[in-house]
Amino acid sequence: MPVHHFIPEEPLVESLTDALSTPLKLYPTKPEKVYVFGTCLVDLFYPEAGMSGVVLLEHAGVEVLFPQDQTCCGQPAYTSGYKEEARLVALAQMSIFGEDYPIVVPSGSCGGMMKTHYPRLFEGTEHHQQALDFSERIYELTDFLVHVCDLSLEDKGERTKIALHTSCSSRREMKTTDSGKLLLGQLKNVALVEPKKVTECCGFGGAFSVRHSEISSAMVKDKVMHLSNTKADAFLSSDCGCLMNIKGAAEKDKSALTLRRGEHLLSFVARRAGLIADGVEV
Amino acid sequence: MSTTTGSFQQRSDVAIQDKKLRANFLSAMDGLMEKRDLAFDDKTQLEALRILGAQVRQNALVKLPELLVELETKLTQRGVQVHWAQTPDEAVDIIQSITLKEKAQKIIKGKSMVSEEIHLNDKMEQVGVTCLESDLGEYIVQLAKETPSHIVMPAIHKNTAEIADLLHEKTGIERKEDALYMTEQARQQLRKNFMEADIGLSGVNFAVAETGTLCLVENEGNGRLTTTVPKTHIAIMGIEKVVEKLEDTAPLLSLLTRSATGQPITTYFNMISGPRKENELDGPETVHLVLLDHGRTQMYQDDELLDTLRCIRCAACMNHCPVYTRIGGHAYGFTYPGPIGKILMPHLEGLDDTQSLPTASSLCGACAEVCPVKIPIPDLLVRLREEANHPNPQDSYIKGAGIKRHGMEPVLWSMWRWWHQRGTRYHIMTSMLTKLHFLQPSKLAPWTNKRTLPKMAKKSFHQQMKARTDRLKKGALR
Numbered sequence: 041m042p043v044h045h046f047i048p049e050e051p052l053v054e055s056l057t058d059a060l061s062t063p064l065k066l067y068p069t070k071p072e073k074v075y076v077f078g079t080c081l082v083d084l085f086y087p088e089a090g091m092s093g094v095v096l097l098e099h100a101g102v103e104v105l106f107p108q109d110q111t112c113c114g115q116p117a118y119t120s121g122y123k124e125e126a127r128l129v130a131l132a133q134m135s136i137f138g139e140d141y142p143i144v145v146p147s148g149s150c151g152g153m154m155k156t157h158y159p160r161l162f163e164g165t166e167h168h169q170q171a172l173d174f175s176e177r178i179y180e181l182t183d184f185l186v187h188v189c190d191l192s193l194e195d196k197g198e199r200t201k202i203a204l205h206t207s208c209s210s211r212r213e214m215k216t217t218d219s220g221k222l223l224l225g226q227l228k229n230v231a232l233v234e235p236k237k238v239t240e241c242c243g244f245g246g247a248f249s250v251r252h253s254e255i256s257s258a259m260v261k262d263k264v265m266h267l268s269n270t271k272a273d274a275f276l277s278s279d280c281g282c283l284m285n286i287k288g289a290a291e292k293d294k295s296a297l298t299l300r301r302g303e304h305l306l307s308f309v310a311r312r313a314g315l316i317a318d319g320v321e322v
Numbered sequence: 323m324s325t326t327t328g329s330f331q332q333r334s335d336v337a338i339q340d341k342k343l344r345a346n347f348l349s350a351m352d353g354l355m356e357k358r359d360l361a362f363d364d365k366t367q368l369e370a371l372r373i374l375g376a377q378v379r380q381n382a383l384v385k386l387p388e389l390l391v392e393l394e395t396k397l398t399q400r401g402v403q404v405h406w407a408q409t410p411d412e413a414v415d416i417i418q419s420i421t422l423k424e425k426a427q428k429i430i431k432g433k434s435m436v437s438e439e440i441h442l443n444d445k446m447e448q449v450g451v452t453c454l455e456s457d458l459g460e461y462i463v464q465l466a467k468e469t470p471s472h473i474v475m476p477a478i479h480k481n482t483a484e485i486a487d488l489l490h491e492k493t494g495i496e497r498k499e500d501a502l503y504m505t506e507q508a509r510q511q512l513r514k515n516f517m518e519a520d521i522g523l524s525g526v527n528f529a530v531a532e533t534g535t536l537c538l539v540e541n542e543g544n545g546r547l548t549t550t551v552p553k554t555h556i557a558i559m560g561i562e563k564v565v566e567k568l569e570d571t572a573p574l575l576s577l578l579t580r581s582a583t584g585q586p587i588t589t590y591f592n593m594i595s596g597p598r599k600e601n602e603l604d605g606p607e608t609v610h611l612v613l614l615d616h617g618r619t620q621m622y623q624d625d626e627l628l629d630t631l632r633c634i635r636c637a638a639c640m641n642h643c644p645v646y647t648r649i650g651g652h653a654y655g656f657t658y659p660g661p662i663g664k665i666l667m668p669h670l671e672g673l674d675d676t677q678s679l680p681t682a683s684s685l686c687g688a689c690a691e692v693c694p695v696k697i698p699i700p701d702l703l704v705r706l707r708e709e710a711n712h713p714n715p716q717d718s719y720i721k722g723a724g725i726k727r728h729g730m731e732p733v734l735w736s737m738w739r740w741w742h743q744r745g746t747r748y749h750i751m752t753s754m755l756t757k758l759h760f761l762q763p764s765k766l767a768p769w770t771n772k773r774t775l776p777k778m779a780k781k782s783f784h785q786q787m788k789a790r791t792d793r794l795k796k797g798a799l800r
C-alpha cells in the first residue's frame with residue numbers, strides 16, 4: 041500500500057450533531073427589572089432610540105437598570121479579526137450586569153454579537169461558561185417588548201405608510217424578524233409595506249462599508265431603490281448600523297426623495313404612542 | 323495562483339461599473355434563488371435534510387483517514403489505479419505521465435472544478451496535449467479563453483446574445499439567439515470530440531468508501547460519455563469528497579441538485595466502480611483516480627476550519643450572496659468565487675495572496691442560511707480575519723497567517739480597546755466627542771462619497787440616562 045504521507049493519523053474532531061441544530065427560542069415570563077445595554081452607536085448618534093426603548097419598557101411595567109460602566113459589545117474589533125481586543129472589551133461588559141435580569145439591546149447586530157458570538161469569542165478560555173450564561177440573557181429590545189412584555193400601545197399619530205428594513209443580524213442571528221411587524225401592527229394608523237428583496241443586506245457590515253466601499257455603495261443603492269419604490273413616507277430600522285447606512289445613502293441619492301426620512305423603529309413607536317415628543321419624554 | 327491580474331480591490335471596482343455584467347448576474351441569480359426556494363417548499367423538511375446532510379459530511383470528515391484508505395482498497399480491488407497528489411503540480415505530473423503512457427493527444431473533459439484548481443488545461447497544453455471541455459458552459463468559457471465565473475454554471479456571466487456572438491465567431495455557425503439551436507450545434511461539435519478523444523477526464527461529486535463508487539452528478543450526458551467512450555478514464559477529486567456509505571449519497575444528492583439548480587434530481591447520476599469487465603460491451607479499459615490534497619489536510623488539523631471541507635459545491639452560497647451578485651465570479655480572481663471561495667482559497671493559496679477575500683463580506687449570513695451542509699461561513703470569515711492578525715503565525719494552520727499583524731491597524735485596535743475597556747475612560751472619550759460635536763467633519767471618504775454622515779448627539783445616551791436617574795432619585799426623595 042502506498043504511503044499516505046499527508047493524511048493525519050488521528051481525526052481531531054468528534055461529531056458535531058448538537059452544534060448543527062438550531063436551538064428553540066424560549067422567552068422568560070415578564071421580569072420586574074431589566075438591564076438595558078445601550079450600544080455605542082445609540083450612545084453617540086441615536087440616544088433618542090435608546091431613550092424610547094427605556095420609556096417603552098417602563099410603559100410595559102418593567103423597571104430599567106442602566107449600568108453607566110457599559111461601553112461597546114466589542115463587535116467592531118471582533119469582525120475585524122482582533123479577537124483579543126474584542127475579548128477584553130466583551131469581558132468588561134460581562135462583568136457589569138451582576139444581577140440575573142435579562143439584558144435587552146436596542147440593536148439586532150449588537151444583540152447578535154452578545155448572544156451568538158460571545159460563546160465563540162470565549163471558547164477555550166476560562167470565561168466560556170460565563171459567556172454562555174451571559175448570552176442566554178440577551179434579548180433584542182423590540183422582540184422583548186412584543187414577546188415578553190406583551191406591550192400594548194395606542195396610536196396617537198396621523199395616517200402614514202411605513203417601510204421596515206429588517207437587519208441581517210435580527211433576521212439570522214436573533215431570529216426576530218416578526219417583532220418589528222408585530223409592534224407596528226399595534227399602531228392602527230400605520231400601514232406597513234414590504235420592500236422587494238427585503239431579506240437582502242443593506243451593505244453596511246462595519247469596516248466592510250469603508251474597506252470595500254464600492255461594493256457596499258452598490259448594495260445600499262439598491263436597498264434605497266427598493267425602499268423608495270414602496271412609496272412609503274419613511275423607513276424604519278431597529279439597527280443603527282443599517283439606519284446610518286441607508287439613511288445616509290438616501291439623503292445623498294437625488295432619486296430617493298421620499299426616503300429622506302428614516303428613523304429607529306423604537307423612536308418612531310414611542311413618538312406615535314405619545315411617550316416621547318421632540319426627543320423628550322412626555 | 324490568481325486566475326487574473328490586479329488586486330481584488332481593482333477587479334471588483336471595475337466589475338461593479340460593468341452594467342451589462344451586473345445585469346447578467348442579477349437576473350441569473352434571481353432565477354436560481356427562486357428555483358431553489360420552490361424546490362424546498364417544505365421548510366421544516368429542508369431543515370431536517372440540512373442537518374442530515376451536515377451530519378453525513380461531518381461523519382465522513384471525522385473518519386476521513388480510514389475512509390480514504392477503504393476507498394483506495396475497494397477501487398484497487400476492482401482494477402482502478404489510485405494516485406495521491408499533495409500539490410497541484412503533483413496532480414499535473416500524474417496526469418501527464420498517464421497521457422504519456424497512453425500516447426494520448428486529446429483529452430475530453432467533463433466538468434471538474436478540481437481540474438480548474440490545478441490549471442490542468444494550460445499545463446497539458448504545455449506538453450502538447452489538448453483538453454476539450456464537454457460541459458456546455460465550460461465549452462463556452464473555453465472558446466472565449468476565459469475561466470468559469472461560477473462553480474456550477476461556468477458561463478453564467480454571459481447572456482444569450484453574447485454566447486450567440488461567440489459561437490458564431492469561433493465555430494462559424496449561424497448567429498441565432500436561440501438557446502436550443504446553439505445547444506444542438508455545440509452538441510454536434512462535441513460528439514466528434516468524444517469519438518476522437520484518447521482520455522476522458524472527469525470530476526467526482528461523492529466517492530463512496532464502503533462500495534468504492536465514484537458518483538458523478540450532471541445534466542447533459544457529457545459526463546456519461548466522458549467516462550465511458552474513451553478507452554481511459556481519469557477521475558480527479560479533492561480528498562474531502564469521500565462519504566462512508568452508499569446510503570449517504572441520497573440526502574446529499576437531494577440537497578445538491580435542489581440547492582444548485584432547484585431540480586429534484588439531475589438528468590444523469592453516474593456511479594462508476596471500475597474499468598470495463600470481461601463480457602461488458604462498453605466502458606473504459608483503464609480507470610485512474612487522482613486524489614488531491616492542496617492544503618486540505620492543513621485545514622483538517624483545525625476543528626473549526628475543518629467545517630470548510632463539508633462543502634458539496636452546490637453554489638447556493640454564491641447564488642444568494644449580495645457581493646457575488648454584484649461583482650460576478652471573475653472579480654474574485656481565484657478558481658472558487660463567492661462565499662465558499664472566500665473561505666477556501668486562503669487555504670489553497672495562502673492568506674498572503676488572498677487577504678482581501680475574507681474582508682469582502684458584510685457578514686450578512688445569507689450564505690450560511692442556505693448552505694445545505696450548514697457551513698458557518700460568516701464565522702469562518704471572521705476566523706480567517708483573525709488568522710491574518712495571528713500573533714504567532716508558526717502556530718497557525720494557514721500559510722500567510724499573521725500577514726496583517728504589523729502596521730497601523732493593530733495599534734489602532736489596541737487604542738480602541740483601551741478606551742472601551744473601562745467605563746470611566748469611555749465617558750471621557752464620549753463626553754469629549756459630544757462636546758465637540760460641531761467639529762464633526764462633514765466629509766469622511768470613502769463613507770461620504772455615497773452617503774451623508776449621521777449627526778453626533780449633543781448629549782449621549784449615557785449622559786441622558788444619568789440625568790434621568792438623578793432626576794428620578796430627586797423626585798423620589800422629595
Ligand code: SF4
Nearest residue numbers: 633634636637639693
Ligand atoms: S459552502 Fe455550502 S452553499 Fe456554498 S457551495 Fe459549499 S455546500 Fe454549497
